[in-house]
Amino acid sequence: MNYQTFFQNRPTTEIAQDLLGRMLTYHGIGGLIVEAEAYLGKKDFAAHSYNGRRSPANEGLYCEGGHLYIYAQRQYFFFDIATQEKDVPEGILVRAIEPKIGIEAMIKNRSGKTGPLLTNGPAKMMQALGVTSRKWDLANLADSPFEIDLAHKIIPREIIAAPRIGIKQADSYWAKAPLRFYVAGNPYISDMKKKNIQENNGWVLTK
DNA sequence: GCGGGGATGTACT
DNA sequence: GTACATCCCCGCA
Numbered sequence: 001m002n003y004q005t006f007f008q009n010r011p012t013t014e015i016a017q018d019l020l021g022r023m024l025t026y027h028g029i030g031g032l033i034v035e036a037e038a039y040l041g042k043k044d045f046a047a048h049s050y051n052g053r054r055s056p057a058n059e060g061l062y063c064e065g066g067h068l069y070i071y072a073q074r075q076y077f078f079f080d081i082a083t084q085e086k087d088v089p090e091g092i093l094v095r096a097i098e099p100k101i102g103i104e105a106m107i108k109n110r111s112g113k114t115g116p117l118l119t120n121g122p123a124k125m126m127q128a129l130g131v132t133s134r135k136w137d138l139a140n141l142a143d144s145p146f147e148i149d150l151a152h153k154i155i156p157r158e159i160i161a162a163p164r165i166g167i168k169q170a171d172s173y174w175a176k177a178p179l180r181f182y183v184a185g186n187p188y189i190s191d192m193k194k195k196n197i198q199e200n201n202g203w204v205l206t207k
Numbered sequence: 208g209c210g211g212g213g214a215t216g217t218a219c220t
Numbered sequence: 221g222t223a224c225a226t227c228c229c230c231g232c233a
Contacts, residue, residue: 037225039225046225047225048225055218055219056218057217057218057219058218071217071225072216072217073215073216073217073224073225073226074214074215074216074217074224074226074227075214075215075216075226075227076215076216076226076227078225078226080225093225095225121226121227122225122226123226123227124226124227164225165225165226166224166225166226167225168223168224193208194208208232208233209231209232209233210230210231210232211229211230211231212228212229212230213227213228213229213230214226214227214228214229215226215227216224217223217224218222218223218224219221219222219223220221220222220223
């Protein structure tokens with residue numbers, strides 16, 4: 001399966017859940033995706049493409065499935081992947097990974113931080129991977145140093161759907177919509193409490 | 208372990 | 221000038 005097929009032809013919420021447990025790498029370092037949020041186009045009040053808003057800054061959302069939307073807020077970067085066909089501005093924000101490959105490099109990129117602090121948030125994850133620019137914004141995933149393993153995945157014991165983080169419009173339907181998906185009990189989820197961490201980090205045990 | 212607040216870049220009014 | 225799909229540090233427990 002290629003990226004375009006994976007990121008099209010089914011609802012964005014379904015794609016977001018299918019990303020959990022897959023390996024994401026950048027120049028060969030990375031880990032398993034454990035948390036992702038869906039943003040659902042023109043009707044989604046919380047999305048950058050709300051009401052058809054479109055400019056060079058958010059053009060990535062309008063690209064066809066499998067292209068990157070990398071964007072800066074304050075001094076931090078966010079990693080999104082566009083879904084659906086061209087001109088349909090839906091996408092998925094990858095919020096957190098469980099580090100697996102190149103952990104030493106990630107610790108260095110995060111100036112000595114270890115454990116969940118390495119990657120349990122979108123900007124932390126980008127720092128750990130060493131992404132410090134929007135260079136790959138609008139690129140096709142297949143032509144970028146980013147890689148997602150579509151051939152293998154680890155199965156979460158349970159996927160939780162919850163409201164997205166950092167959405168301020170508290171009175172809006174969209175602020176509360178359960179469009180954030182994560183692996184129950186995984187320590188690398190944003191704001192995960194220690195007591196809620198589950199055996200095997202929430203993955204189904206494999207022989 | 209928690210809660211509050213400041214730092215800070217970019218796009219848009 | 222203002223609003224943000226955030227992070228970190230600092231108090232106080």
